[in-house]
Amino acid sequence: MASRDCTKDDLLDDNRTDSGIDSSLGTLKSEEPRETSTDLSGPRDKFSTGEEWLDSAYGSSSLTVESLSDIVEVCTISSSSAPVQSSELSEQEEQEENLLTTITEDGDTILHLAVIHEVIWLAKDLIHIFPREVLDIQNNLYQSPLHLATYLNLTEVVQSLVDKGASIELQDQDGNTALHVACQHGQIGCASEMTRDVSPSKLAPVLETQNWRGLGCFHLAALNRQHEIMKLLIKKGADLNIQEGTSGKTPLHLAVELRDITSVKLLLSKGANVDAAMFNGCTPLHLAVGRQDATIANLLCQNGADTMLRNMEDETALDLADGNDDILALFPFDDIQISGRSLVGVKF
Structure with missing residues (x-):
């Protein structure tokens, strides 16, 4: 039989650090779109300390909320009712274009940074200003702002991104969509926003998407005992019997392996x-x-499990009972007869 062990995805740390930002906002590079790094060595930690945002590569003060706020003001001028001279408009458009193309060495846009540092009002302002295409820019770890907002459980930001049309189909370096992330970490608010008002035809491909370990959204929810997420996915029409890509386990198989009787009952x-x-x-x-889990075996039998099905090694479930009386009691030996005689009580 295939290995019965199925480990969880490693949980990403809650902390976040900026590993590629120079010591001041002025050193951020305005550049043409470039290829993302091929270094997929693992999640980058990001964190904020007080008012200053620290750069782990330099150990010095980096960005402040105030400095980013000043830049955002540049982009909001165009929405002002005040008349703008043509020369001023040209300069303003250039500043706005620079802001849109500003990117750190880690591939983060200013929107990524606002989300990373959980400056919700600033992130929402940027989402309002930026066109939809900018919202879907992925950093060197292939994380979109929606991925990061979901990791950090910033439901308001997720809502704003979804309302503006940010893609829920993008996959990060581990193959996870933002919905995968929500299902793994139990971010029910974020998952609800991402699935709200989404047509079944648009949601189905996301629910069927496997990460690089072969796991879909439902598998991650089951592996992490995220019962509320599982209920949400079921409500949204997720396939209860979807198989993961490595061994073909369904969410029910995973729940049985984890001895998660709550999930087993829910799925059944x-x-x-x-x-x-x-x-x-x-x-x-x-x-x-x-x-040797008699409780779940009994529950499965009560729900009509076929005790005579054989696996590729020609084993029935009975063959695996290994003398466990509680489990053997589940199998109807008295139904087995030879030449009209019951085998019960017959000695061989």
Whole structure:
């Protein structure tokens, strides 16, 4: 049988640090769009300390909320009702273009930075100012502002991004969409915003998307016992029997492996296939019996699990019982007869 161990995705640290910002806003590079770094060595930590934002690469004061606020004012001038001279307009447009193309060595836009440092009002102002295409710029870790806002559980920012049309389909360096992130970390508010008013045809591809470990949104929710997220996904029409890409486990298989009886009951009550087979033919009952989990095995049997199904090693769940009396009691031996005679009580 395939390995029964299925580890969780590593949780990203809550802290965030700026590893590629020079010591002042003036050193941020205004440049043409460039290829993102191929260094995918792992999540970058970002954090804020007081009013100053520290740069871990230099250890010196970097950005302040006030300095970014001044720049944002440049972009808001155009929305003012005051008349603007043509020369002033040209200068203003150039400043706005510079702001839109400003990017750090880490590939972060100013919007990324505002989200990273949880300056919600500033992030919302930038979202209002920027065109939709800028909202979908991904940094060197392939994180969009929506990814970062979800990691940090900034529901207001997520709402603003979604309302402005930010893509929920973009994948980060681990293959996760922002919805994957919400499902893994239990960010129910963020997940609700990303799935709100989304047509089934647009949401389905995201729910079917696998990260680089073969896990979809539902798998991550099940692996992390995120029951409220699971309920939300079910409500949004997620496939209860979707298989992950490495061994073909469904959310029910994962719940059985975790001995998460709450998830098992939820999935069964919503119509999950109790006899779904992994790529190696193992059903949830095979996994429950193999783990000597009589409680979940009994629950599966009560919901109609077929005790006679065989995996690719030609084993039924009974073959895995290993003499466990509690589990053996679940199997109807008295139904087995030879030449009209019951095998119960017969000695071989």
